[in-house]
Amino acid sequence: MSAPVRFRFAEFVLSPRQRLLLRNGTPVALIPKYFDLLHLLIRRRLDAVSKQVIFAEVWSDVIVSDGALSQAVRTLRRALGDDSREPRFIRTVARHGYQFVWGEVSEEPDEASVRLTVESFKAAHPVAVESPTETIGSLVDRFVAVAATGEEEDARDLAERLHQLGTAEAMTRITATPGHAPAVAVMRDARWNVPTAGEVPLLSDAEAGKAMLALIRLRLSSVRAQIARRWAGAAAAGAIGGAAAGICGGVVLYLAPMSQARLQSSLALAAIGALAGGIGAAGVGAGLASAEVLARSRRALALVLCGGAAGAVVALFAHTLLQALLEGLVGVHFSYSGGAIDGLILGAAAGAGYGLATRQPPGGGLAAPSGAARLKAAVVTGASCAVAGAVLALAGRLLVGGIVHDVAQSSREAQLVLAPLGHLIGEPDFGPMTRAILSGFEGGTFGFALTLGLTRR
Numbered sequence: 102m103s104a105p106v107r108f109r110f111a112e113f114v115l116s117p118r119q120r121l122l123l124r125n126g127t128p129v130a131l132i133p134k135y136f137d138l139l140h141l142l143i144r145r146r147l148d149a150v151s152k153q154v155i156f157a158e159v160w161s162d163v164i165v166s167d168g169a170l171s172q173a174v175r176t177l178r179r180a181l182g183d184d185s186r187e188p189r190f191i192r193t194v195a196r197h198g199y200q201f202v203w204g205e206v207s208e209e210p211d212e213a214s215v216r217l218t219v220e221s222f223k224a225a226h227p228v229a230v231e232s233p234t235e236t237i238g239s240l241v242d243r244f245v246a247v248a249a250t251g252e253e254e255d256a257r258d259l260a261e262r263l264h265q266l267g268t269a270e271a272m273t274r275i276t277a278t279p280g281h282a283p284a285v286a287v288m289r290d291a292r293w294n295v296p297t298a299g300e301v302p303l304l305s306d307a308e309a310g311k312a313m314l315a316l317i318r319l320r321l322s323s324v325r326a327q328i329a330r331r332w333a334g335a336a337a338a339g340a341i342g343g344a345a346a347g348i349c350g351g352v353v354l355y356l357a358p359m360s361q362a363r364l365q366s367s368l369a370l371a372a373i374g375a376l377a378g379g380i381g382a383a384g385v386g387a388g389l390a391s392a393e394v395l396a397r398s399r400r401a402l403a404l405v406l407c408g409g410a411a412g413a414v415v416a417l418f419a420h421t422l423l424q425a426l427l428e429g430l431v432g433v434h435f436s437y438s439g440g441a442i443d444g445l446i447l448g449a450a451a452g453a454g455y456g457l458a459t460r461q462p463p464g465g466g467l468a469a470p471s472g473a474a475r476l477k478a479a480v481v482t483g484a485s486c487a488v489a490g491a492v493l494a495l496a497g498r499l500l501v502g503g504i505v506h507d508v509a510q511s512s513r514e515a516q517l518v519l520a521p522l523g524h525l526i527g528e529p530d531f532g533p534m535t536r537a538i539l540s541g542f543e544g545g546t547f548g549f550a551l552t553l554g555l556t557r558r
Contacts, residue, residue: 107211108143110203111189113181115143118211122180129180130296134159135173142191142201151198163462164327164469164558168253174199175258176294237266241274248284253319256284260291268292268299282311286319293397320394327467331390331555332383338554339382339547340375343501346546347374350502350539357521370505377419377501382551384415385448389455389555393467400461404452412448416440443498447489451548454485455555468556475556483549490544494536502539 105118114123117140122129131139137159142150152170160169174191177183183190192202244259263271272288275281285306292298306312321328351367388411389404396403420440458481459468470478490500522535 105211106208108206108208110143110206115140116211131177131180132294132296135176135180135294138173139177142199143206146201146203146206149192149194149197149200153198155198160466162468162470162474163466164331165462165466166327169466171254172257172294175254176261179258179261237263237270238274240266241271241278244287245275245278245281245284248287249280251283253287253322256287257291257294260284260287261295263288264292264295264298268301272299272301276306280308282306282308283315285312286315289316290319317395321391328387328390328394331467331557332387334557335386335390335551335554336379336383338550338557339386340379342382342546342550343374343376343378344371345374346378346543347371350374350542353525354522357525359521362521373501373505376422378547378550380419380422381412381415381444381447381547382554384411384418384444385451386551386555387411388448389452390467392452393462397461401453401456404456405449406452408452408455409445409449412444412446412451413441414444416444416447419444443493443500446493447486447500447544447547450485450489450544451482451551454482454548455552457485458482458552459556469558470556471558475553478556479549479552482552483545483547486548486551487541487545490547491537491541493544494540495533500540500543502543503536 107114107116107118109115112125113129115121116123120133120136122131122136122139138155141155141158145154152167155170156165174193175185178185178188178191181190185191185193188202190201190203192200194200240259240263244256244263247259248256263275268288272285275284275288278284285301285303285308289301289303289312292301303309303312303316347370348367351362351370352364354362354366354370355364385408388407388409392403392407393400396407417440455478458478459470462468493500494503522531522539526534526538528535
């Protein structure tokens with residue numbers, strides 16, 4: 102195994118082992134992802150590193166937009182005292198990526214620990230940078246004007262500079278300016294990119310409503326394409342999972358004692374499962390993706406609330422279509438008014454499981470675990486939904502299998518009556534335990550497939 106090395110260039114030293122960037126011996130504060138990006142560019146300094154490679158190596162566990170990468174590079178340039186027009190350190194390679202271009206980079210053993218003095222520690226974790234009041238005032242005036250015009254890149258750059266100068270003083274001046282809502286939104290969003298940034302309150306602001314709407318537009322605008330892809334992935338995975346669950350249920354029903362079902366019945370159950378799973382996963386997936394984008398401070402709570410709300414809305418729509426399909430298959434009218442409550446509970450359970458299994462991406466973005474972490478997230482979310490499905494069944498609520506059974510039982514065509522499933526566990530009919538097991542299986546399959554689709558890169 103090769104010994105760890107540190108990189109020395111110009112007045113800087115980068116120590117990957119200690120995760121420190123020093124300028125003339127004084128630490129420079131960087132958020133973890135930005136440190137990783139600088140390390141990657143220096144390691145690969147002979148190459149123009151593509152955006153795809155950067156996303157794969159630095160943001161491997163999260164999905165972010167090109168704008169987030171541009172933001173990271175701007176912050177690094179500011180930390181290094183670089184200029185994008187005449188770069189000393191980081192060059193933009195048009196339509197490709199970035200390259201570290203300082204010619205004299207030396208590598209040396211990274212063995213001795215850097216001992217920070219009190220002054221160095223304060224420099225790495227400043228509360229505010231001493232600056233003349235006029236400088237902060239002029240920056241605030243320019244920032245509020247730029248934020249109002251919608252020039253996001255310039256507004257973010259000014260917001261980060263104000264956070265470095267002192268969030269509290271900057272916010273006092275900003276909120277004293279009429280029409281400051283867009284500026285507050287940018288300050289709130291930019292604080293995740295500055296390690297020393299303070300709090301940016303929203304609810305106590307005089308223009309709280311406008312600021313919140315501006316923040317929602319700001320966060321959605323940068324990741325609309327990613328949300329659309331995740332929505333499509335969730336819908337497709339939900340449909341596949343529902344179809345697979347329907348086929349499995351149909352085969353088990355065919356093999357059950359005293360069953361009148363034919364093997365072809367599994368195709369009907371697969372069609373019903375695909376429709377319900379696809380619609381349900383599309384709705385809940387959209388809710389979870391939106392929650393990740395909009396709520397960084399209370400991510401877990403937002404996932405539960407948005408997942409539940411989306412589940413309730415989509416369940417009403419799904420039940421209407423599902424009832425129409427069932428009536429077409431078995432010719433019996435069936436009415437069930439509890440879909441919203443079922444969707445609310447199942448969607449909230451999906452949000453709780455997903456929030457528990459995936460961590461808050463530093464600096465924002467959409468969680469995208471891979472490999473074993475992705476499988477773990479799917480299992481945890483599936484387990485949460487399985488418990489919710491079983492509880493709903495024990496409370497007398499109906500998921501897809503229960504609706505199919507009740508409709509088929511009322512018709513002259515009994516092939517899809519699920520009572521034989523009860524015989525497999527010793528119940529004389531489609532009893533409460535059979536309903537709980539079936540609903541738990543449905544919920545677990547739904548949560549598992551939803552998560553796999555939602556985290557597809």
